[in-house]
Amino acid sequence: MIGASREALAAGRQNLDSLTDDTSVDVVKLAEELTAVTALLDREVSLRRVLTDPSRSGQDKAQLVGSLLAGQVSGETVDLVSGLVRSRWSGGRDLVDTVEELSAYAEIIAAEKAGTLDDVEDELFRFGRIVSGSHELRSALTEPKAGKADKAALIAKLLGGRANAATGRLVTALVTNPRGRSLEQGLESYSKLAAARRDRVVARVTTAVPLSDSQKERLSGALGRLYGRQVHLNIDIDPQVRGGVRVQIGDEIIDGTVSSRLEGARQALEG
Incomplete structure (x- = not known):
């Protein structure tokens, strides 16, 4: 997302965080209702256009959301979606993408609260x-x-x-x-x-054999010091790497596997 849509997404996340800080809010129900709203907006193109029309006032769009959703979903969901449509959007699809993301984010929050x-x-x-x-x-x-x-x-x-x-x-x-x-x-x-x-990064780790708990702890600690944030390891076992460890964080790859070194040697010989 770019421009106004990115700002609207950030505001939506903040509103969701505030809502879910209230222990009386059923976060799982909120996530399920946002999923239903996503399906509605994805299906109803004309409605999506109206709710992202910059020529209409935010209050008018929020009232429309209230009239459509009242009695169908909880008040928390109505409030959250009403806040979204008051924002400005760079494109109509961005609104749907944001509601969908907030639905998934609510599931993540619910899982965090449940441990x-x-x-x-x-x-x-x-x-x-x-x-x-x-x-x-x-x-x-x-x-x-x-x-x-x-x-x-x-x-x-x-x-x-x-x-x-x-x-x-x-x-x-x-x-x-x-x-x-x-x-x-x-x-x-x-x-x-x-x-x-949880303000951390995810590292996809590929090894030939499973890592012990102490090895996982040392690797996570080393990566955490390198990136300045807590690192969560997703570990994949692949015998074809033949030894060593391959780590991918985003687009960055740290490859210390035997197979990689062998491939490098082969290319050097062919060159």
Whole structure:
């Protein structure tokens, strides 16, 4: 997002943080209602245009939201969405993207409050690895012609009783309404939201063998000192690396694997 939309997103996050600081607010319900609002705005193009029309006053747009959503969702959701439409937007789709992001962010907050955010982060990462390793499963979850109900049922079968409920809701929302994103992009966006919530970065670590707890602690500490922030490790085991560790944080890669050094030597010989 750029310009006005980025400012509106930041304001929406602040409002969500303020709402969820209130212990009386049902954060899971808030997340589910924001998911429903996302679907509504994504489906109703004319409504989206009206709510992002810069020629209409913010108060008029907020009143329209109130009349549409009152009685359908909680007062907290109405207040949050009303605040969003009072803002200015660079593009109509940005409003929908923001409501969707705030829905996922609310799930992250709920998991944090329940003390299960670490589990949710790890489960989302593992789910992504499982899907990437199975062409058949990935096709079933991303096939445009497959019904949303069938995809949701498949997620329930895969994760039901095996993963945190928040993990299931996040994955189900992504699979049933991808909105142009790949499965991998959506899971990565969840990871970034969780990291941002706790002011830390996520490192994807690839090793030939599992790391011990002490090795994980030392690696996390070293990366934390390097980046000046707490670092969460998502660890992937790949025997093809033949030893050493490959670390990716955002677009930056630190590759100390044997396979990388062998490839470098091969290229040097061929050169």
